[in-house]
Amino acid sequence: MKRVSVKMNFILTTILVIGSGFFLLFANNSFGDYWSRIITLIAIYAIMAVSYTLVNGVTGIFSLGHAGFIAVGAYTAALLTLPIHQKAMSFFIQPLIWPLNSIQMGFLPATIIGGIVAAFFAFIVGYPSLRLTGDYFAIATLAFAEIIRIVIQNSYSITNGALGLKGIPSYTTIWWSWGWLLVTIVVIGSLKFSSYGRALRALSEDTVAARAMGINVFRHQLMAFVVSGFFAGIGGALYAHWLTTIDPRPTSLGIMLTFYVLIMIVLGGLGSISGAVLGAIFFAIAAQWLRIVESPMNLFGLKIPGIPGMSMLIFATVFILIMLFWRRGIMGKRELSWQLFYNFFLKEAGDRN
Amino acid sequence: MIEISKKKSVLKLENLTIKFGGLTAVDSFNGYLNEGELVGLIGPNGAGKTTIFNMITGIYKPTFGNVIFNNIDITGMKPHVITHLGVARTFQNIRLFSEMTVLENVLVGEHSWLTNFAAQKVLYKHNPKVYRRPKWKPWFWSAVLKTPDYLKMEREMRDHALELLKAVDLERYANLKASALPYGPQRKLEIARALATKPMLLLLDEPAAGMNPQETQELLEFIENIRKRFSLTILLIEHDMKFVMGICERIYVLDYGKIIAHGLPKEIQNNKKVIEAYLGDEVYV
Numbered sequence: 001m002k003r004v005s006v007k008m009n010f011i012l013t014t015i016l017v018i019g020s021g022f023f024l025l026f027a028n029n030s031f032g033d034y035w036s037r038i039i040t041l042i043a044i045y046a047i048m049a050v051s052y053t054l055v056n057g058v059t060g061i062f063s064l065g066h067a068g069f070i071a072v073g074a075y076t077a078a079l080l081t082l083p084i085h086q087k088a089m090s091f092f093i094q095p096l097i098w099p100l101n102s103i104q105m106g107f108l109p110a111t112i113i114g115g116i117v118a119a120f121f122a123f124i125v126g127y128p129s130l131r132l133t134g135d136y137f138a139i140a141t142l143a144f145a146e147i148i149r150i151v152i153q154n155s156y157s158i159t160n161g162a163l164g165l166k167g168i169p170s171y172t173t174i175w176w177s178w179g180w181l182l183v184t185i186v187v188i189g190s191l192k193f194s195s196y197g198r199a200l201r202a203l204s205e206d207t208v209a210a211r212a213m214g215i216n217v218f219r220h221q222l223m224a225f226v227v228s229g230f231f232a233g234i235g236g237a238l239y240a241h242w243l244t245t246i247d248p249r250p251t252s253l254g255i256m257l258t259f260y261v262l263i264m265i266v267l268g269g270l271g272s273i274s275g276a277v278l279g280a281i282f283f284a285i286a287a288q289w290l291r292i293v294e295s296p297m298n299l300f301g302l303k304i305p306g307i308p309g310m311s312m313l314i315f316a317t318v319f320i321l322i323m324l325f326w327r328r329g330i331m332g333k334r335e336l337s338w339q340l341f342y343n344f345f346l347k348e349a350g351d352r353n
Numbered sequence: 354m355i356e357i358s359k360k361k362s363v364l365k366l367e368n369l370t371i372k373f374g375g376l377t378a379v380d381s382f383n384g385y386l387n388e389g390e391l392v393g394l395i396g397p398n399g400a401g402k403t404t405i406f407n408m409i410t411g412i413y414k415p416t417f418g419n420v421i422f423n424n425i426d427i428t429g430m431k432p433h434v435i436t437h438l439g440v441a442r443t444f445q446n447i448r449l450f451s452e453m454t455v456l457e458n459v460l461v462g463e464h465s466w467l468t469n470f471a472a473q474k475v476l477y478k479h480n481p482k483v484y485r486r487p488k489w490k491p492w493f494w495s496a497v498l499k500t501p502d503y504l505k506m507e508r509e510m511r512d513h514a515l516e517l518l519k520a521v522d523l524e525r526y527a528n529l530k531a532s533a534l535p536y537g538p539q540r541k542l543e544i545a546r547a548l549a550t551k552p553m554l555l556l557l558d559e560p561a562a563g564m565n566p567q568e569t570q571e572l573l574e575f576i577e578n579i580r581k582r583f584s585l586t587i588l589l590i591e592h593d594m595k596f597v598m599g600i601c602e603r604i605y606v607l608d609y610g611k612i613i614a615h616g617l618p619k620e621i622q623n624n625k626k627v628i629e630a631y632l633g634d635e636v637y638v
């Protein structure tokens with residue numbers, strides 16, 4: 001089998017990135033507002049999915065707390081970019097505390113700070129939770145995420161409580177979201193394909209053997225959890241400035257969102273970065289498509305009223321079916337690579353000749 | 354009798370004891386290994402042999418007693434620190450990272466090169482004159498940012514791993530999944546992976562289990578070979594008596610957690626207590 005050389009890989013990847021850039025430029029200008037927004041959302045979902053698969057796939061620990069870190073990133077960044085007069089207007093139950101009430105900054109620093117604060121929360125949550133294993137860890141992270149949500153819901157002087165934040169500037173464009181996705185993929189990919197990534201994959205298979213190989217299992221898991229938290233926060237910041245309104249209902253930045261991202265990474269193949277991106281694309285498009293089933297329909301003269309939650313029901317069913325019959329998902333643990341394409345197309349062509 | 358050698362002591366086990374609930378799995382085990390020795394640890398099923406390995410490597414904490422490695426008391430230290438100090442092991446039922454390639458399995462062992470700060474601190478505290486003051490390097494960031502420093506390290510790791518694979522004659526399998534290897538090579542790979550951590554003391558838990566006589570003979574030569582090549586001190590557990598008698602310089606016999614005999618192979622072969630212990634179990638000798 002011929003190997004695709006490093007240089008060739010680099011050239012092809014650069015071409016792909018630039019090509020995607022042109023495609024996005026084209027899409028942005030001529031697909032109309034609606035599809036531009038969906039394409040932006042795809043990248044936001046992909047950021048959430050890639051960061052989630054680092055923990056649940058590569059490191060092999062089952063966290064259910066991802067939405068908690070997304071929420072932290074969303075709120076942090078939104079509080080930093082909200083115009084001061086908007087803050088004064090929104091916070092009518094309790095005024096926003098100093099210094100948040102007098103800060104307004106640009107999108108980029110706000111996003112980065114959102115990521116850092118989320119990473120800090122990931123550390124706080126991960127440190128005690130990672131003492132637990134398996135199901136107990138999943139339950140602990142789920143509980144922590146719920147605590148984060150409830151604290152947000154009740155801290156009127158910081159988050160405006162159940163009223164949520166309104167009038168967040170809609171800064172998130174195709175460029176911001178796809179740009180950050182590129183950063184996310186490069187960083188998490190670079191981590192996965194380094195000595196540290198090998199250590200993570202090893203401990204995901206067998207913690208006892210990994211320890212005997214000199215891997216500090218707890219440290220490495222925590223490291224993955226914090227990196228994942230950082231990018232979850234970035235995703236949250238972008239999401240907030242895409243939605244322009246955020247609130248702490250379980251269906252917006254709560255367990256529901258964790259569940260959505262879980263569907264994406266399972267669909268794409270747990271542990272695969274390219275799989276996570278594919279999963280996000282499929283999910284975002286399917287979610288739009290499934291909105292039809294929630295709106296009132298006229299089926300052969302039969303009037304069906306819109307059933308809210310119907311799309312969720314379908315997603316849940318699809319999720320169960322994947323878990324039962326197609327556990328490896330689109331990519332399995334593999335990554336899309338030029339080698340894979342080469343083997344698939346050229347080798348087959350060669351065989352036919 | 355065994356002559357008291359003047360060689361450097363690598364491992365000393367002092368009154369090593371562990372209890373699981375009411376069961377005393379290992380009871381006041383006293384033993385030693387000197388530099389370069391190859392010592393056997395035998396005994397019927399359930400005697401406590403693997404448990405001793407688990408205490409040496411930090412997987413279990415002894416109820417009391419001490420593990421002294423290179424004159425450092427390592428009792429109760431974390432497994433990864435003990436590995437970084439120079440103790441490596443294999444497992445009774447092979448525990449390879451089966452989803453990873455053969456090469457990657459070895460590279461995982463070499464990850465310790467980047468993360469051995471805690472062990473270096475232990476060494477420096479133990480003897481500041483001999484060991485250098487440890488310097489912490491942000492390897493994690495270098496790895497993510499792919500700094501020249503890291504890339505150089507990665508190349509060194511890869512070269513060393515391939516060299517190791519060559520030494521154990523697994524080079525041609527380098528890019529194969531570990532689970533795709535036949536049984537014998539899997540055992541060898543587990544040893545190669547242990548060697549990647551650059552150990553001084555190697556603990557082998559039943560390396561010949563499941564091998565036919567010819568494979569066992571090859572393994573014997575293989576162990577002799579790596580022992581010389583990597584200047585190892587080896588402690589090995591094995592049920593195959595021919596193998597043990599053929600390779601070990603000294604043997605400890607364990608039964609119900611207690612040492613019932615200790616000596617040269619030919620002394621053990623004719624020891625009445627040993628024969629009794631085995632007759633109650635199965636005839637090996």
Ligand SMILES: Nc1ncnc2c1ncn2[C@@H]1O[C@H](COP(=O)(O)OP(=O)(O)OP(=O)(O)O)[C@@H](O)[C@H]1O
Binds near residue numbers: 373376398402403445
């Ligand atoms: N974690 C544990 N909890 C409870 N009992 C244990 C534990 N580990 C080992 N034991 C017990 O300790 C005793 C010694 O077990 P060990 O595995 O060390 O035996 P062994 O000499 O290696 O036997 P074999 O030749 O079958 O491998 C056994 O009775 C075993 O059941």
Ligand SMILES: [Mg+2]
Binds near residue numbers: 402403404445
């Ligand atoms: Mg055993």
